[in-house]
Amino acid sequence: MEEKHLKYEEQYEEKYKAHWDKVYEDLSNELTDNFREEFLDMHPYDQSLFFIEQSKENRMRIYAYLSPDELAEIMINIELDNTPAYFKEMNPRLGAMVLSEMPADDAVDIFNEMDKEEVVSFLTIMDKEAAEEIKHLLHYEEKTAGSIMTTEFVAVYKSQTTEQAMQQLKEDAPDAETIYYLYVLDEDKRLVGVLSLRDLIVADEKTKLEEVMSEKIVAVSVAKDQEEIAQMFRDYDFLALPVVDFQNHLLGIITVDDILDVMEEEASEDFSKLAGISETDRPNDTALAAAKKRLPWLIILLFLGIFTASLIGQFEETLDQVAVLAIFIPLIAGMAGNTGTQALAVAVRGLSNGDYENQGKLRLVLREATTGLITGTVCGAVISVVIFFWKDDLFLGFIVGVSIMASLIVATLAGSLVPILMDRLKIDPAVASGPFITTINDIISILIYFGMATSFMSYLT
Amino acid sequence: MEEKHLKYEEQYEEKYKAHWDKVYEDLSNELTDNFREEFLDMHPYDQSLFFIEQSKENRMRIYAYLSPDELAEIMINIELDNTPAYFKEMNPRLGAMVLSEMPADDAVDIFNEMDKEEVVSFLTIMDKEAAEEIKHLLHYEEKTAGSIMTTEFVAVYKSQTTEQAMQQLKEDAPDAETIYYLYVLDEDKRLVGVLSLRDLIVADEKTKLEEVMSEKIVAVSVAKDQEEIAQMFRDYDFLALPVVDFQNHLLGIITVDDILDVMEEEASEDFSKLAGISETDRPNDTALAAAKKRLPWLIILLFLGIFTASLIGQFEETLDQVAVLAIFIPLIAGMAGNTGTQALAVAVRGLSNGDYENQGKLRLVLREATTGLITGTVCGAVISVVIFFWKDDLFLGFIVGVSIMASLIVATLAGSLVPILMDRLKIDPAVASGPFITTINDIISILIYFGMATSFMSYLT
Incomplete structure (x- = not known):
């Protein structure tokens, strides 16, 4: 009766764990019948969780103990990137049978993860009818209705x-x-x-x-x-x-149920783009794998940064004379980067949700320009006043204030215009990701700042 | 027969538009019966789209022509933030009847958007049984199972x-x-x-x-x-x-169907946090409204930027002697900001997906530190070589390279550690948003850079 007082979820988890251990024992001891009975009593998703945690030895036992359609249920529930490896482990005939037993849309998803060669060899030894169905679906372009639909309907x-x-x-x-x-x-x-x-x-x-x-x-x-x-x-x-x-x-x-996966996929895509990370950058990768995925971006940004540095280098003379100018570089570049990211995020979210058609996009860009004007004017005014009281230098305050204002307008505009243009030109908008926009805005804002400072040099020294 | 050759979707859209226009005509001409028949033939979501596009005059007609349960169907499908305004337009008794006819979970969502006073007055004049049900559900904390469940089941x-x-x-x-x-x-x-x-x-x-x-x-x-x-x-x-x-x-x-909304809401929350925008920052706001939502963040970041500037100001003497140092400020700060955002995004996505429990979080932080070490070493080495050949200055290359390496390690660590700590301490992790992490990393990286430059000053001049 003690059990009755446990919270429902705790009770459930205890039972779940006990069951899991039992299944593991039976599998390791090769008690085929017991294993089958208890394993098949689990939800297919839990079966897949159990499966991926097993040693290769135990996985080979599972392939032997279960029927192709029971294995198909497991494979459907595994993260797609990992499935081809399991099909490589199986006897090819078994693999083909498992693929034949799956709903065609799920099989297509797995084929999309495999090498061309593997796909062809599986299609040849698979059940004819299933293979035909899959070949048909493989023709549909990825991320369209055809690629996510199933043909098993009433x-x-x-x-x-x-x-x-x-x-x-x-x-x-x-x-x-x-x-x-x-x-x-x-x-x-x-x-x-x-x-x-x-x-x-x-x-x-x-x-x-x-x-x-x-x-x-x-x-x-x-x-x-x-x-x-x-x-x-x-x-x-x-x-x-x-x-x-x-x-x-x-x-x-x-x-x-397929739409839930689509939503997750699309949300993750937008999110990853904004942060400049690969969608496959997962917390359970090794450090080396994570570094490999991030380095390409970082190296590109490094060279963009070197370009920025060489731009500032053009103004070395100005800097030599008025070293205090350097103090505000991170402030101006940072503000431009932040507003640009805000505008980018609103535009990307809008494009994803289909919030606007062509006409609405122009409206958005105009609106962002106005938003940039307002935020730029406010931030520019604030910083001018602060610098006037801090450095007791009216003109330095003016230069920084106007630079912030101009940078914010341009950055907001760039943040909204670039992804919309990409979308319009059918270029992969991944290029318009957060770090890229940020770096572009760094460069523009620094040009504005040093351009102004150099022009009004005589007032500063 | 011409019609048969049109694409299915075009055909559908033409029919849809014709129907919409007909409904509009009948409503404007007060042809109650025709309007009712054609309007109720639309999908509830389309009814709601039609409804929100009408003038106040036409909306008042709709309130008069439809029954409370027909109106309830419309209200359920309208964006939540907009519903209280419509209930204010209706006669309060009608409003109460409409709310009584809704599934209790939807009514609760609408009540959550209303002022306390309105809620109380509606609950008093509503159908007793429905009011009881709603009062019961209103007790559940937002964003829990209780707040999204419905009590209408079999x-x-x-x-x-x-x-x-x-x-x-x-x-x-x-x-x-x-x-x-x-x-x-x-x-x-x-x-x-x-x-x-x-x-x-x-x-x-x-x-x-x-x-x-x-x-x-x-x-x-x-x-x-x-x-x-x-x-x-x-x-x-x-x-x-x-x-x-x-x-x-x-x-x-x-x-x-409620889960689809939850997924959209949660994805939008993560995305907004990363960009430092408000979740309510929508492409169809006015420029002034958008500026108002973004300015609080920008002003905070402006003052953080001023703090950064004052930090660099401490090194004005160093800058005066070696103006070339200023050239690499945006590069170092930018790289720190970018890696920090990458680490932040991976951590936030992991926390959202429930990818790791407490033990896994420590592992993630350690892994991020190692990732930072690898990316930092690679980027540091690259920049040292570039600067050596560009500026023909081995020591400047060394300073910048080591600063990049140290900054990337610290920034990666901060990007993963801060959101995890927030989550652990049950602080609203919105504070750990992208721009905030970026600014923190700007400051740290600049301190490292100028700290090193000042210490090794004698080698630079």
Whole structure:
């Protein structure tokens, strides 16, 4: 009875751990039947967690003890980057069988991680029908509806009755990704309606589907971008969305569980870009691996920094005469960098959310320029006053203040304009990442500052 | 037949626009019946899009033409920050009726946006039962399971047969948030199992639920953090998750559509922190509104920058003698800022994803220190060589190289340590945002640089 007083979650975790240990014991002692029974009782995601923690020896046992479709369930739940290694460990025939048993969209994701050669060899020894399906899906461009859709859906005809549809549902249920929506086709196999399982259950058994189906069906074209699709799921609270070709033939469906992954992927992409890190830079890499991923960026930025240094070098004479100017270099460059990053972040988030179309983008740039004018004027005024009282030098205050103002306007503009231009020119906007914008703004702001200082030199000395 | 050749999406958009215009005409001409028929034929999200685009005059018509539960559907789909304004426009009795008709979790979200006074007055005139439910939910802390769960779920008893369960489902369907999971309770109303609608459909009608239900049920405690819950949805592909108290009584369920919003919210939070912008900084704000949101941060950073300037000021004598030192200030500060942001981003993403527990955090900090050592050594070596050939000054190259190396180690360490410490000390980690870390690293790197330069002054002149 003691147990009853434990918090629900603690109870759950204790049971979970005990079960895990038991499965591990049975596997290590090669008690095949016990292992199978207890392992298969775990949620597929937990099975995958267990699997990746095992030694190679134990993994080989798992390959031997489980059937291809049981192994497929595990593989689906493993981080994609890690799967090819496991398929290399397996006997190629087993690997091909496992791939054949997966939903085609998941198999395609794994193929996308493999070398060309491996893909071809697996496709040759795989089950013919599954291979055809996968080859078909492999054609769709990455990050489009076609690449994330599944072809395992329930389709019915509008002339069927609800009773017939329910019968078909029972037959299709084991294979379909979702049975909560039934897609209704006309005699030309065009998508004409949708029926939720909810509607089906409450409808009279003899009704024709065309009478109960909803014709207010939202579908996406097979080439639509996955980020826009995620947005639709969020707005419309869909559990699944049909994918059609330009003639409105049903090609597949996208389910909400895949959208959760898309959202994570897209958010992580924006976040990584802003920080100038690789999306694969994970806390569990080794230091050397992490350094390797970050160094390319840092070296580029180092050389941009050397360029900045050589620019300042042009003003060495000015600096020699008025050394105090150097004091404000980090302040001006830093402020330009910070405002630029703010503007960049707002623009990137807006582009991701599809917050604006072409017309809206121009508006954003104009708005950012005005925002830069306001923040620049305020910050410029503040620093002028501070420097006047601190250094008792009205003119130095004026130079720094005006430089801050000009830098903030340009930096804000650059932060919003660069990603929008990249997007427009279809250049990979990864180039417009945070550190890059920051470095560009460093350079511009320093040019403004030293340009002004050199021009008004006579007032400063 | 021409139409058939249009792309599916274009066809859809044309129809959509025509329908929208028709609805607008009917509303403006006060054709109540036509308006009702066509408007209610739109998806609730589209209804909300239509609604927010209307003039106040037309909005008042909508309040008059629609029933409270029809209005509730619209209000649920509007951006939360905007809803209180609409409730102020409505007659308070109508507003109260609309709030009573909503799922309780959505009403709570809206109440969280209203002033205390408004909340109290609505709760007093609302339907008693709905008000009780809402008061109950309002007690749960924001961003926990309790605050995002709904209490409209389908619960059945383990002694019932599948036929009885199906019957109950048909009755509960109109109100329940999801009918795709049935939660099975024992005689003490504790959660003991779950049954998907899929299982129910394929099961024999006379079977007892306890024989077909799954006991492998995953539930979360009512106080669990919403970010961890989103992670569970992603990992386990749930459509809904039950929420229980510490005695395992079923309190509510969380559905995947709410999780999509949570994921967007959490991703936006991390992203905004990294850029030092407010989460409410949206592309459709006015320039003045945007400037107001960004200025507080910029002013803080300005004063931190002034502090940096005063630090460099301490080394004015050094600068006076060796003006060339100033050239490398932006390079060193910039590199420190960039590596710090990289480390920060990896740490923040790790903390968000729950990638590591306490032990893993120490490991991360150590790993970041080593990563900093590697990147610092490489960048330091590169810059030394470049400066040697460029300025023909071995010692200047040495000073800058060692400063870069030391700065990169410290900056990487700071980038990972600060957010982890904040998280540990339960301080709002918003303080550890990108610009803040960058500025701290500016200061540290400049101190290292000028400290070294001043110590080895005699070699430089």
